Amino acid sequence: QKEVEQDPGPLSVPEGAIVSLNCTYSNSAFQYFMWYRQYSRKGPELLMYTYSSGNKEDGRFTAQVDKSSKYISLFIRDSQPSDSATYLCAMNSGNTPLVFGKGTRLSVIA
Amino acid sequence: GAGVSQSPRYKVAKRGQDVALRCDPISGHVSLFWYQQALGQGPEFLTYFQNEAQLDKSGLPSDRFFAERPEGSVSTLKIQRTQQEDSAVYLCASSLLRGRGSYEQYFGPGTRLTVT
Numbered sequence: 001q002k003e004v005e006q007d008p009g010p011l012s013v014p015e016g017a018i019v020s021l022n023c024t025y026s027n028s029a030f031q032y033f034m035w036y037r038q039y040s041r042k043g044p045e046l047l048m049y050t051y052s053s054g055n056k057e058d059g060r061f062t063a064q065v066d067k068s069s070k071y072i073s074l075f076i077r078d079s080q081p082s083d084s085a086t087y088l089c090a091m092n093s094g095n096t097p098l099v100f101g102k103g104t105r106l107s108v109i110a
Numbered sequence: 111g112a113g114v115s116q117s118p119r120y121k122v123a124k125r126g127q128d129v130a131l132r133c134d135p136i137s138g139h140v141s142l143f144w145y146q147q148a149l150g151q152g153p154e155f156l157t158y159f160q161n162e163a164q165l166d167k168s169g170l171p172s173d174r175f176f177a178e179r180p181e182g183s184v185s186t187l188k189i190q191r192t193q194q195e196d197s198a199v200y201l202c203a204s205s206l207l208r209g210r211g212s213y214e215q216y217f218g219p220g221t222r223l224t225v226t
Contacts, residue, residue, distance in 0.1 A: 008150065034213050043114070043201055043217030044153065088152050095211040097143075097169065100152030 003027050006089055006101030015110050019076040023089035023101045026070065030091040030099075033065050035074045038086045038103065047087075048074065079108045112136070114218035116202050122224045123192045131187045131221045135204030141212050142185050144177055145201040147220065153201055158210040159185060166210050192225045199223070 006023045013019055021035075031052055036044035048063040050056045050072075056063045062075040072091070076083055086103040115134045123129050135142050140161050145153035146169075156175065158166040161182040170177070174193075179185040189196055199222050203215035 004152075006152070032211070032213055041219065043203070043219050045217065046214060049213050090152070090213075092211045092213075095209050097155035097158065097166065097210050098153075098213070098215070100154070102150065102152045 001026060003099050004089065004091060004101045007104055008102050010105040010107060012107045012109060013079055015079060015081060015108055017079050017108070019079050019083070019106060019108075021074045021076075021087050021089075021104050021106070023072050023091075024070055025072070025091060025099075027091075027093070027099075028067075028070070029093040031094060032092050033063070033072050034090045034098070035061075035063055036088040036090060036100075038088060040085075044088055081108050081110045084108050114202055114204055114216050116200075116218040116221050118221060119219065120222050120224075122226060125194060125225055126191055128188065128190045129192055129223065131189075131200050131223070133185045133187070133202030133204075133218060135183065135185070135202070136206075136216055137183075139204035139206050139216070140182075140208055141205040141210075141215075142179055143203040143205075143210075143215060144185070144187050145203065146171075147199040147201055149198070156187070156200075160208055160210075189223075192223075194225050197223055197225045 038044040064073040089101040142159040144156040155169040159179040199220040205212040
């Protein structure tokens with residue numbers, strides 16, 4: 001079993017929909033949780049960063065962490081075609097290398 | 111300002127050849143990371159530099175992989191005697207923050223290596 005599991009999709013939604021992306025993990029030492037967005041043929045870019053449990057909101061994006069369930073989510077409201085990309089979750093326990101999920105490919109259809 | 115740049119963007123190597131992949135981090139960033147991203151997978155950590163010191167090379171898959179950052183800026187990842195399983199995108203990232211756990215990493219576009 002991999003440390004971080006993420007459904008690769010693909011996920012296809014109409015423009016304006018609410019998108020829910022999720023990851024589960026097995027290492028209870030993980031405390032820092034990130035979401036990266038990766039466009040085709042580009043490197044990942046950091047979207048959101050959360051420490052420990054709780055919610056964090058940034059514009060149309062909300063990140064949630066439930067450490068008791070070892071489950072993290074990213075919600076995208078009012079999705080746009082420009083949100084079409086692969087979304088990668090990543091996490092670590094502080095001074096350890098990031099561990100990434102395999103990414104979920106999202107298509108937002110106009 | 112300029113982001114992280116990598117060269118070449120694409121490299122085709124015959125099995126057994128040696129390759130060198132270059133990374134130019136953002137100026138002033140002390141931390142530099144190399145990752146390997148296989149098709150359909152997330153990036154996997156290879157190695158970490160703080161300035162010129164290679165502090166973690168636990169992710170390097172074999173002794174055919176070697177990385178250096180001699181002056182604390184530009185870094186080179188070298189793969190000797192390439193094998194087909196080395197085919198992947200190699201990503202470089204840099205961070206102003208110290209520590210191999212830095213979350214605020216800025217990634218380059220990657221070098222896509224194909225070994226035939």
